[in-house]
Amino acid sequence: MKQLKWNKTTSAASLLILALSLVACQSKEMVQIPKPESVPTPVQEEQVTEEPATSLYTAPLTGLPVDEAITRRPLAVMINNAPAARPQSGLSAADIIIEVLAEGGITRFIAIFQSEGGAETVGPVRSIRPYLIELGESYDGVLVHAGGSPDAYSILQKQQKQHMDEISNSGPYFWRSSDRKAPHNLYTSADKLREGANTKGYSHDFKSPVYTYNEEGATSAGESAKQFDLHYLLESYRVTYDYDEVSGRYMRLVNGKADQDLDNGNPIGAANIIVAGANHKVLDNVGRLSVNLEQGGEAMLFQKGKMIRGQWVKKPGDIIRFVQNGTEVALVPGKTFISIVPNQPDFAGHIKIQN
Numbered sequence: 336m337k338q339l340k341w342n343k344t345t346s347a348a349s350l351l352i353l354a355l356s357l358v359a360c361q362s363k364e365m366v367q368i369p370k371p372e373s374v375p376t377p378v379q380e381e382q383v384t385e386e387p388a389t390s391l392y393t394a395p396l397t398g399l400p401v402d403e404a405i406t407r408r409p410l411a412v413m414i415n416n417a418p419a420a421r422p423q424s425g426l427s428a429a430d431i432i433i434e435v436l437a438e439g440g441i442t443r444f445i446a447i448f449q450s451e452g453g454a455e456t457v458g459p460v461r462s463i464r465p466y467l468i469e470l471g472e473s474y475d476g477v478l479v480h481a482g483g484s485p486d487a488y489s490i491l492q493k494q495q496k497q498h499m500d501e502i503s504n505s506g507p508y509f510w511r512s513s514d515r516k517a518p519h520n521l522y523t524s525a526d527k528l529r530e531g532a533n534t535k536g537y538s539h540d541f542k543s544p545v546y547t548y549n550e551e552g553a554t555s556a557g558e559s560a561k562q563f564d565l566h567y568l569l570e571s572y573r574v575t576y577d578y579d580e581v582s583g584r585y586m587r588l589v590n591g592k593a594d595q596d597l598d599n600g601n602p603i604g605a606a607n608i609i610v611a612g613a614n615h616k617v618l619d620n621v622g623r624l625s626v627n628l629e630q631g632g633e634a635m636l637f638q639k640g641k642m643i644r645g646q647w648v649k650k651p652g653d654i655i656r657f658v659q660n661g662t663e664v665a666l667v668p669g670k671t672f673i674s675i676v677p678n679q680p681d682f683a684g685h686i687k688i689q690n
Contacts, residue, residue, distance in 0.1 A: 394450035396430040398548030398668035406541050410528050411476025414444035415461035420519040424598035425457030435675040438622030440568035447474045452525030456598045460521045463487045466626040473654045475543035477532050497537045505531050544654050547665045557641035562689040578640040606669025608637040609657050611647040612682030613675050633682045638667045
């Protein structure tokens, strides 16, 4: 009995000790449960505002930013401007367009391509004259034409000009369109012309003089001239330039209709319009002309909705420049059109400013 009693007492005591131990262990575990880690306050990263990317390069003949340096030689293409040749193709890609009289009161374009132009159609291509040679070469352009006056051919051959003539030396780089009748249907492209110039071993070095351009955002002085008419000799060659505030260009209209590139539908316009008066002389009964490009003379420059009166000059080996009081006036970055009108009967009679 004593042994049994002792066992019960021992068991009770053991149970009590075990219970106390469990409670102690649970209490210890509860104390050791880690507290949730506090979440650090997010660090606000500094927002860096990126400045608009500025190009390191500008196109030599427009002053516009480009992605890479342009060193290729320009192309100087003689473009037909007879009514049957309108609208022309490729003019929207030309850096510079010069409009000047040919014979019989018609005008012709010299379209200078450098920064733009690839596989797109260019034309219709037409014949060349001595003063067209001089104007095209002033921009160091490879001369592109289809035929020419006897005097022009004499210059090309005797002076060994680098030229591409569909009739005499470069036929494979041109094609005829079935949509129009000859001679208003001859076309080419800048890519084909550059391929041909390369095949003929012509120089690739760019040696043209360039213009001075205004800083972006610079204002222009002068008289207000949001719209003006330009008249050569024939009514079918009446041009209107209408200033577009949004693009900063003078948009071209021919006989009241917006001028567009036939190849891509782009409107034709330029940031700068130079109107230059030159002495013209009729040479023969065909009406071929000589145009005095050395004398210079009265001129007007239209840019940013303003007109500046001044003079134009062209020194040997240089391009036509607009000056005021002997100092060259900077152009607005963009395309430039140069219209050479006769001084007869008077220079101002060819321009009518609407406002």
